Amino acid sequence: MTEKRPFRLPSAKLVGIAALAGIIAGAGAVYMRHIGSGSSVQEAQANVAGLCEGAGDRIAALTPFSKGQVAAMAPASEPRPxxxxxKGPEGQSLKMADFAGKTVLLNLWATWCVPCREEMPALNALEQEIGGQDFEVVAVNIDTGGDEKPKTFLDEYKIGALGYYRDSSMGVFNVLKKEGLAFGLPATLLFDGKGCLLASMNGPAAWDSPDAKALITAAKGP
Structure with missing residues (x-):
């Protein structure tokens, strides 16, 4: 049997399209809170501001690194959870708070998404090289149905460094779509150790590139 080889990394054309999508998203996305009115809104805003204190400075620090292979990464207009x-590797329910203390690169992908498949080896290499207690690539598969297709893909293309995260309901994608953060796949978001959004992008990227590693280093901070 012929051994399967990883897909090629995103082409210059794909990365260019992703960069354009990121610019449009950064310019057009609007964040709206659907909480209520009066004191409840003020209280919620205060809670978010307290949780994400300092995230604005982190966004400013990493913005100059959104260039080259990760030029499509648009800084968040407002840091927020x-x-x-x-689902996690053991089928357990997870939320962003479960990754407290880690900078997280959250990526949504599916086996039917060609650009997703092309960038998976690079995401795997990024996790293999710099993943650890302070950083993780959390690649969430959103194929509907069972686990057979995504697990077969990961096995065949030797994607072994990434944890197995799943959302067959596509709920995560729908939330991000409503937030103006996901228009298709792949979609990638960067969170700080408190679970506050720092930046996001639509489209593939060469995540094992020096540009990507510099971006992650800036997001992690000193």
């Missing part, structure tokens, strides 16, 4: 839930 997002209500995202998905």
């Amino acid at each position: 997002l209500n995202l839930t998905f």
